[in-house]
Amino acid sequence: MVGSLNWFVCILVLISAVYAKPWTYPEDVERATYLFRAWKEKYGKYYPSFRVEDQKFKVFLGNLKVINKLNDQHKGGPEFALNHFADISPAEFRSTILMPKRVPPKFEEERYIKREVVDRAPESFDWRSKNMVTAVKDQGSAGSCWAFSTIGNLEGQWAMAGKKLTNFSVEQIVDCDGMEDVKGGNADCGVFGGWPYLAYQYVMKAGGLETWEDYWYCSGLGGAPGTCEVCPAPGFNDSLCGPPIPYCNMSQSCVFKLNKSKFVPGFKVNTWKAISENETVIADQLMQIGPLSVAMDAELLQFYHRGVFSSYFCSKTKLDHAVLLVGFGVEKGLFETKDYWTVKNSWGPKWGESGYFRIKRGDGMCGINTAVTTGVLGA
Structure with missing residues (x-):
């Protein structure tokens, strides 16, 4: 009985691992701000003014939500994550x-x-x-x-x-x-x-x-x-x-x-x-x-x-x-x-x-x- 229970638990763990969200990014401003700073440093991003940087941060925050949604929609499939396109909106990306x-x-x-x-x-x-x-x-x-x-x-x-x-x-x-x-x-x-x-x-x-x-x-x-x-x-x-x-x-x-x-x-x-x-x-x-x-x-x-x-x-x-x-x-x-x-x-x-x-x-x-x-x- 114990062996069967352990096996059942192992299966549940495997299923959870397969269908778990690969990425879940913060969607609140405070934590996203820290993430934005780290992302800028990683990709060498510099903006000509604070105004432009603020606009880019708003796009970045929106993209965090986009990525979370994509990962939720494609559970068990492809994974989506931040990359060098994170400061352009999907609309700008298309155009x-x-x-x-x-x-x-x-x-x-x-x-x-x-x-x-x-x-x-x-x-x-x-x-x-x-x-x-x-x-x-x-x-x-x-x-x-x-x-x-x-x-x-x-x-x-x-x-x-x-x-x-x-x-x-x-x-x-x-x-x-x-x-x-x-x-x-x-x-x-x-x-x-x-x-x-x-x-x-x-x-x-x-x-x-x-x-x-x-x-x-x-x-x-x-x-x-x-x-x-x-x-x-x-x-x-x-x-x-x-x-x-x-x-x-x-x-x-x-x-x-x-x-x-x-x-x-x-x-x-x-x-x-x-x-x-x-x-x-x-x-x-x-x-x-x-x-x-x-x-x-x-x-x-x-x-x-x-x-x-x-x-x-x-x-x-x-x-x-x-x-x-x-x-x-x-x-x-x-x-x-x-x-x-x-x-x-x-x-x-x-x-x-x-x-x-x-x-x-x-x-x-x-x-x-x-x-x-x-x-x-x-x-």
Whole structure:
């Protein structure tokens, strides 16, 4: 009887541990003030005046409540915690870090790679272990994720071709890519968002890419040293992108900065391909092709900390963020297993799981399977 009771107690403890809140932050002003001070020191945050700092504290306090609510809603699932986005509201996060929400593009049938899935996929796979993925970058306060996603794919394609893994220039695409798809209602709009499939077309037209070191990223530095005042790219479509930033520094524009003599020798994009929404096919193509560019609804990822993300509250048809699919796996828990994708983000290495996140695989979570593309390199 005693043994049975002890066993019952152990089960209760395990259940409590699984479903306990991973984070519960104080929501009163006094304790939140101490937490805000510690958070500022950790992330090196400084504000130009007491007035601005007071405004930021109010946002911070509101975000503590947001994080507590998210952890309560996702018990036993992903965990959410304070990070460097804690002083911007969810609304500001959507308007500066994410892109305007848009529906997945429709591609012609011939764009899709056609290949039957013959072999059963392994339980896990990860291109990072095969040196096909560069280090995590930080887009800063700009909606330039689409360029990071494109470049991540092309870096992988270059390495897959047997070349040295190279950091290609994201800023070149942000500054210079004014491609448009008028029929589809899409365009590449610099810091206001864009599409990887159009970015491949820009690289094809330009004839190549410079390296990150030769054409370094400066769009999203938020006024820090090295920040550039980005001018609209040649061909910027006002009707599809909206009005450009009213001020810019032409000496920092694509026209002045692009140097084709510094294009990486031998690098050329011949075309681009799309991949089926079937996630079994996506896993197969990921293993065959290399890291893939994908888009999704990332509104709820602002405070993601770790775990396999899944939510009833994200959209499968309204996308606002582009990222890089690098692998997949299975998380085996006490009561269930979770199939997931491993995804490289562009919010810096201190965000999430060292700059990466995992998201549920097999259910089209947050639309991650709806705009999967890859560039195709030529000889």
